[in-house]
Structure formats: C-alpha cells, structure tokens
Amino acid sequence: MPAATLERSPGIIDQLPEGTFRVPFRIHRLQPKDISAYVRIMRAGIASLPFADSGQLEKRTEQYYRERINKEEWALLVARDERGAIAGVLEGEIAPNRFSASIQWIVTDPLKRKKGVAHDLYTHYETILREMGVQYMLATVDDANEASLNFHQKYGFFMKEPYKRLSNTSSLYYKDISGA
Numbered sequence: 001m002p003a004a005t006l007e008r009s010p011g012i013i014d015q016l017p018e019g020t021f022r023v024p025f026r027i028h029r030l031q032p033k034d035i036s037a038y039v040r041i042m043r044a045g046i047a048s049l050p051f052a053d054s055g056q057l058e059k060r061t062e063q064y065y066r067e068r069i070n071k072e073e074w075a076l077l078v079a080r081d082e083r084g085a086i087a088g089v090l091e092g093e094i095a096p097n098r099f100s101a102s103i104q105w106i107v108t109d110p111l112k113r114k115k116g117v118a119h120d121l122y123t124h125y126e127t128i129l130r131e132m133g134v135q136y137m138l139a140t141v142d143d144a145n146e147a148s149l150n151f152h153q154k155y156g157f158f159m160k161e162p163y164k165r166l167s168n169t170s171s172l173y174y175k176d177i178s179g180a
C-alpha cells in the first residue's frame with residue numbers, strides 16, 4: 001500500500017521518528033485459548049534474563065494466569081503480528097486505589113524485537129489506564145537490562161527518586177499519565 005494511503009488512515013499507522021511508517025501490532029486481552037502460548041513466551045523471556053530471580057519464573061504457570069484472566073486489576077495483553085501470530089505479551093497490575101499501575105512483565109518474541117511490539121503493548125495499556133483514571137505507570141527495571149532501560153527511557157519513563165534503588169540491581173521507573 002502506498003505511504004500516501006497509509007497517511008490518511010489515523011489510528012492504523014504510527015509515525016516513527018525516522019519518518020517511516022508501520023502498521024501497529026494488534027493488541028487484545030488474553031483469551032483462555034491463548035494462555036499456554038502466553039505462558040510459553042512469558043516464561044522464555046524471563047528465563048533468558050540472567051538477572052531475573054527464579055521465583056519470578058516459577059510462579060508464572062498457566063494456573064497463575066487462569067486465576068487472573070478475568071480480574072479487573074490485572075491487564076494481561078497479547079500483541080499479534082499481521083499473520084495473527086503472538087509477537088509479545090504484557091502482564092500489568094492496577095493498584096486497588098487506581099492511583100498507579102505496574103508492568104509486572106513485558107516480553108517480545110525474540111524474532112520480533114525492535115519492531116515496536118513493546119511500544120504498541122504499552123500504548124494500549126496506557127489507554128486502558130487513562131480510561132480508568134490511573135495517574136502513574138510503574139516499572140521495575142534491572143540495571144543490567146539495557147534493552148528494557150532504553151525502551152522505558154524512549155517511552156517516556158523516568159527514575160522514581162525515592163525508590164531509586166529498589167534493590168542492589170534494580171530501580172523503579174515511572175511515567176506520569178495524568179496529563180493530556
């Protein structure tokens with residue numbers, strides 16, 4: 001499709017900084033039929049990080065997500081590519097008072113990285129959160145996770161000073177989404 005046609009399709013395209021265009025990934029809430037694929041991608045992503053603690057991996061079973069799939073405080077999102085294959089997954093948790101919401105984990109299929117999957121998952125999650133009146137998005141990022149640090153910085157996250165050092169190896173980052 002010529003770029004001129006795409007340009008007239010608001011909501012269908014994203015403009016990248018370089019001035020090129022791409023079709024966004026399709027994002028939807030986790031459906032029961034996708035739980036095993038969701039868990040496989042999530043667990044493979046966590047297991048690939050040398051600094052992720054084993055408890056994070058062990059608790060993310062199919063049962064863990066089955067218990068959360070219909071709960072309002074959990075946002076379990078799936079990104080699909082143009083062929084319908086799952087390209088990435090996001091697990092978000094909304095605080096009971098709806099003041100803030102965290103990204104517990106986000107994982108992009110290793111073959112589909114740096115194509116905007118995480119960006120589209122975050123954008124969709126942010127839209128859900130804004131509609132709920134949530135003011136801050138929170139993410140814990142390991143200091144050694146260069147891809148995640150760069151991604152969060154690019155997406156507009158800042159280090160949250162009082163919680164700058166959550167542990168010896170990670171920090172809390174936030175994005176204020178209370179404005180326009």
Ligand SMILES: CC(C)(COP(=O)(O)OP(=O)(O)OC[C@H]1O[C@@H](n2cnc3c(N)ncnc32)[C@H](O)[C@@H]1OP(=O)(O)O)[C@@H](O)C(=O)NCCC(=O)NCCS
Pocket residue numbers: 045046049088105106107108109112113114115116117118119120139140141142145146147148150151152154
């Ligand atoms: C972090 C992660 C989710 C990013 O997903 P993604 O779909 O590749 O990210 P996007 O394409 O939307 O964003 C791309 C931006 O993120 C940053 N980024 C992504 N991968 C990067 C890498 N390997 N090195 C440096 N920066 C990287 C860059 O700023 C990049 O922008 P650019 O393409 O213009 O350079 C992905 O690398 C991943 O699944 N990692 C393993 C799991 C993980 O670490 N999750 C985060 C836990 S907090």
